[in-house]
Amino acid sequence: MLKNPPTVAGYASVVGKREHEGPLREYFDLHDSTEKFGMDTWEKAESEMQRLSLNLALAKARLCGQELGAIFAGDLMNQCIGSSYAAECAHRPFFGLYGACSTFAEGSVLASLLLDSGAFSRCAVLASSHFCTAQRQFRYPLEYGCQRTPTSQRTATAAGALILASEGNGPYIREVLPGTIVDMGITDINNMGAAMAPAAYDTLTKYFGETGKKPEDFDLILTGDLGREGHGIICDFMKSAGYDMADVYNDCGLMLYDVDGQDMHSGGSGCGCSAATVAGYIMKRFEKKELCNVLYIATGALMSPASLQQGRSIPGIAHLVRISAERGE
Amino acid sequence: MLKNPPTVAGYASVVGKREHEGPLREYFDLHDSTEKFGMDTWEKAESEMQRLSLNLALAKARLCGQELGAIFAGDLMNQCIGSSYAAECAHRPFFGLYGACSTFAEGSVLASLLLDSGAFSRCAVLASSHFCTAQRQFRYPLEYGCQRTPTSQRTATAAGALILASEGNGPYIREVLPGTIVDMGITDINNMGAAMAPAAYDTLTKYFGETGKKPEDFDLILTGDLGREGHGIICDFMKSAGYDMADVYNDCGLMLYDVDGQDMHSGGSGCGCSAATVAGYIMKRFEKKELCNVLYIATGALMSPASLQQGRSIPGIAHLVRISAERGE
Numbered sequence: 001m002l003k004n005p006p007t008v009a010g011y012a013s014v015v016g017k018r019e020h021e022g023p024l025r026e027y028f029d030l031h032d033s034t035e036k037f038g039m040d041t042w043e044k045a046e047s048e049m050q051r052l053s054l055n056l057a058l059a060k061a062r063l064c065g066q067e068l069g070a071i072f073a074g075d076l077m078n079q080c081i082g083s084s085y086a087a088e089c090a091h092r093p094f095f096g097l098y099g100a101c102s103t104f105a106e107g108s109v110l111a112s113l114l115l116d117s118g119a120f121s122r123c124a125v126l127a128s129s130h131f132c133t134a135q136r137q138f139r140y141p142l143e144y145g146c147q148r149t150p151t152s153q154r155t156a157t158a159a160g161a162l163i164l165a166s167e168g169n170g171p172y173i174r175e176v177l178p179g180t181i182v183d184m185g186i187t188d189i190n191n192m193g194a195a196m197a198p199a200a201y202d203t204l205t206k207y208f209g210e211t212g213k214k215p216e217d218f219d220l221i222l223t224g225d226l227g228r229e230g231h232g233i234i235c236d237f238m239k240s241a242g243y244d245m246a247d248v249y250n251d252c253g254l255m256l257y258d259v260d261g262q263d264m265h266s267g268g269s270g271c272g273c274s275a276a277t278v279a280g281y282i283m284k285r286f287e288k289k290e291l292c293n294v295l296y297i298a299t300g301a302l303m304s305p306a307s308l309q310q311g312r313s314i315p316g317i318a319h320l321v322r323i324s325a326e327r328g329e
Numbered sequence: 330m331l332k333n334p335p336t337v338a339g340y341a342s343v344v345g346k347r348e349h350e351g352p353l354r355e356y357f358d359l360h361d362s363t364e365k366f367g368m369d370t371w372e373k374a375e376s377e378m379q380r381l382s383l384n385l386a387l388a389k390a391r392l393c394g395q396e397l398g399a400i401f402a403g404d405l406m407n408q409c410i411g412s413s414y415a416a417e418c419a420h421r422p423f424f425g426l427y428g429a430c431s432t433f434a435e436g437s438v439l440a441s442l443l444l445d446s447g448a449f450s451r452c453a454v455l456a457s458s459h460f461c462t463a464q465r466q467f468r469y470p471l472e473y474g475c476q477r478t479p480t481s482q483r484t485a486t487a488a489g490a491l492i493l494a495s496e497g498n499g500p501y502i503r504e505v506l507p508g509t510i511v512d513m514g515i516t517d518i519n520n521m522g523a524a525m526a527p528a529a530y531d532t533l534t535k536y537f538g539e540t541g542k543k544p545e546d547f548d549l550i551l552t553g554d555l556g557r558e559g560h561g562i563i564c565d566f567m568k569s570a571g572y573d574m575a576d577v578y579n580d581c582g583l584m585l586y587d588v589d590g591q592d593m594h595s596g597g598s599g600c601g602c603s604a605a606t607v608a609g610y611i612m613k614r615f616e617k618k619e620l621c622n623v624l625y626i627a628t629g630a631l632m633s634p635a636s637l638q639q640g641r642s643i644p645g646i647a648h649l650v651r652i653s654a655e656r657g658e
Contacts, residue, residue: 041639070507078407079633080427081641084510088644093507095435096631096646098409098425106424110439117446137635178399178422181413302425304408306466310370312410315417317425 001175005327006115007168009122010061013280014049015272016131016157022257027280029056035132035157042132043077049159049272050075050086050128053279057124057161065090068163069120072107074098075128075271076155078137082128090124101196101225102179102300103127104160104275105319109176111164112321121166128159129270138189138305149190153227153253153269160275162283171286172327175211177320179203181302185313189303192314193230193253193266196299199316200226201237203297207320208243215245219291222282223318224274224298225253227267252277252298274298282323292325330504334656335444336497338451339390342609343378344601345460345486347593351586356609358385364461364486371461372406378488378601379404379415379457382608386453386490394419397492398449401436403427404457404600405484407466411457419453430525430554431508431629432456433489433604434648440493441502441650450495457488458599467518467634481519482556482582482598489604491612500615501656504540506649508532510631514642518632521643522559522582522595525628528645529555530566532626536649537572544574548620551611552647553603553627554582556596581606581627603627611652621654 013028020031030052032038037048050073058065071090074097075082087094099106107125114120132142134155140146148154164173182202186195200223208214215221215238226234231251238245252274253267278296285291298321303314342357349360359381361367366377379402387394400419403426404411416423428435436454443449461471463484469475477483493502511531515524529552537543544550544567555563560580567574581603582596607625614620627650632643 043635043639044641074427076408077633078635079405079429079631081631081633081636084631084644084646085636085641088510088512091509094510094646095439095507096427096629098403098427100408110424113446113448114442117442117448119442119446178424180420181417181423183417302408302410302413304406304410306372306407307410307414310372312373312414315413317413317423 002112002116004116004166005172005174006112006164006166008162008171008283009165009168010057010163011279011283012053012056012060012161013276014053014159015276018262019156019158019256024256024281027284028276042130043081046082046128046130046133047085050082050126051089053159053161054124054126057163061163065092068092068122068124070095071124072097072111073126074103077133083126099317100300100302101269101271102298102317102319103271105296105298105321108321109178109319112173112176115164115166123164125162125164127271127275129155129272131155131157134270148265151229151266152190153192153266154264155270156256156268156273158272158276160279162279170327171323171325173321174324175322177203177207179318181315181317183313183315187313189308191229192269192301193227194233195301195314196316197226197230197233199318200234200297200299203318203320204238205241215243215248218248218293218295221245221249221295223251224277225269226251226299227253227269229266286325294323296321296323331441331445331502333445333495334501334503335441335493335495337491337500337612338494338497339386339492340608340612341382341385341389341490342605343382343488344605347591348485348487348585351591353585353610356613357605371459372410375411375457375459375462376414379411379455380418382488382490383453383455386492390492394421397421397451397453399424400453401426401440402455403432406462412455429629429631430598430600431627431646431648432600434625434627434650437650438505438507438648441505444493444495452493454491454493456600456604458484458601460484460486463599477594478519480558480595482521482595483593484599485585485597485602487601487605489608491608499656500652500654502650503653504651506532506536508646508648510644510646512642512644516642518637520558521598521630522556523562524630524643525645526555526559526562528647529563529626529628532647532649534570544572544577547577547622547624550574550578550624552580553606554598555580555628556582556598558595615654623652625650625652
């Protein structure tokens with residue numbers, strides 16, 4: 001629980017074609033149906049999405065980059081180049097993160113703790129993913145046209161940015177809980193939801209256990225991004241632990257697309273999926289006063305193609321952030 | 330400057346064959362001349378080095394893993410699998426970092442700030458690299474026997490761990506300065522020293538400028554790992570800015586090996602190089618009271634093989650940590 005809860009001073013989201021065709025289209029700031037954002041490679045396009053989302057969020061917060069104490073950023077590309085090339089234009093202290101799809105929450109946890117303590121007064125949190133960079137890096141060349149399994153998730157082409165500040169009018173980051181790595185032995189790369197759900201269960205039960213709160217205390221409990229498989233698993237797990245989340249629970253991977261209509265199999269994934277959902281849809285609904293108290297738990301699968309080829313299982317992690325319209329209880 | 334400087338409660342270093350044949354051999358806790366550490370792949374061996382260094386450091390601090398508030402860790406492997414598989418055994422809150430060779434300092438900066446604020450009372454900072462995992466991932470298959478250029482550095486097979494705590498008898502982390510990304514347009518993957526030196530210059534001149542301190546105020550100014558090329562560049566740059574560091578400056582990449590005798594070209598590199606040097610040599614010399622005030626600046630090159638193939642330049646970063654035997658000035 002943060003004594004001096006930081007506020008969301010600015011937010012922005014940038015998405016690709018499919019994400020802009022999805023049900024959340026009106027909540028995103030910017031999209032490019034070519035998904036290239038004026039660049040000549042997918043990797044540069046992903047960096048550009050992150051850079052655009054940072055600049056838009058700064059503009060909305062009426063700040064210039066020089067007023068940021070630090071930038072916390074990460075993505076899925078090898079050596080996290082999406083973030084380094086995006087952040088180098090800002091010339092601010094930079095903390096590179098790798099938390100797979102949990103990165104946006106990992107950055108929010110760290111930034112919130114350091115704003116709470118007064119180490120910084122304004123920080124940016126960034127994350128992105130791009131279907132085309134992820135597809136060729138983690139799976140198969142795009143040209144191969146590989147068919148996906150029913151349990152597989154689609155890496156979202158999306159980026160999100162939050163500007164967190166020690167002073168402001170909310171919404172506020174009220175509580176954070178960094179996740180612990182949980183590995184239940186899943187080795188199926190096409191079923192990441194199953195690999196990550198136990199980590200979300202671990203973080204959520206710790207949170208409810210320590211705070212005494214219940215699912216019905218929240219307007220929304222939001223995981224990112226367990227997809228359809230993981231959604232079912234976490235609901236079952238939580239129910240057997242005595243927490244019925246059915247009425248308030250959703251998953252960014254299921255919200256970003258019209259899963260059946262857009263043929264998205266198990267839903268969306270990637271750092272950008274929950275980053276754009278939170279820094280687009282969630283923040284705009286807070287602004288409209290349609291949401292007041294949200295639990296955001298971003299999950300990550302911490303394997304690599306090499307570790308899977310070597311027969312290792314998929315470690316999962318889930319970081320939790322509580323966002324509230326009120327500064328005090 | 331930290332108001333409640335955290336202390337180094339435990340430290341450990343684990344290295345491979347060449348590192349154990351180098352001039353710092355007596356300062357390392359553990360080595361394996363097969364560099365496999367009982368594992369059947371290089372990637373698992375790297376994780377094992379990190380796990381061993383964490384457990385050794387905990388043992389020296391007389392702590393068990395459950396007493397850690399958080400683990401900050403990173404490595405050079407795609408998706409940072411060295412750290413995730415090492416940390417999953419500890420079952421503690423985990424922050425995955427990517428800062429290339431600057432990771433050990435990046436983790437120390439974050440952990441120190443969060444210990445200073447009271448968010449945690451004990452944290453572990455881990456980093457590793459392995460010649461064989463790096464060689465096949467970043468360069469060529471080992472079997473190819475590729476000849477290195479004179480300016481290239483060798484990725485060290487090494488891991489280091491620090492246990493930082495809010496209470497203890499020192500040495501203390503007194504000041505931290507997170508780095509800003511600096512990109513001077515270098516595109517030569519075999520000259521990382523030149524790509525990273527401007528970032529070290531940026532961080533060092535900011536530090537000296539803000540504190541009013543001078544190089545002669547320190548027993549040792551230690552960069553990690555600029556190698557021979559970067560060492561020359563940073564000395565020249567600093568001299569032209571009015572700071573003569575010649576008498577107190579050294580670089581982890583030049584200290585880890587007998588550079589000429591072991592045919593190491595421009596010296597060592599990799600997250601593990603400065604991690605093992607600091608969590609081995611530097612900490613043991615603090616223990617013997619041979620060092621009292623050290624400035625440690627770890628540098629990282631934030632490119633990837635893909636970004637270089639696409640013709641992009643190499644962004645550099647340098648995070649600074651001041652370690653002192655005294656808690657107060």
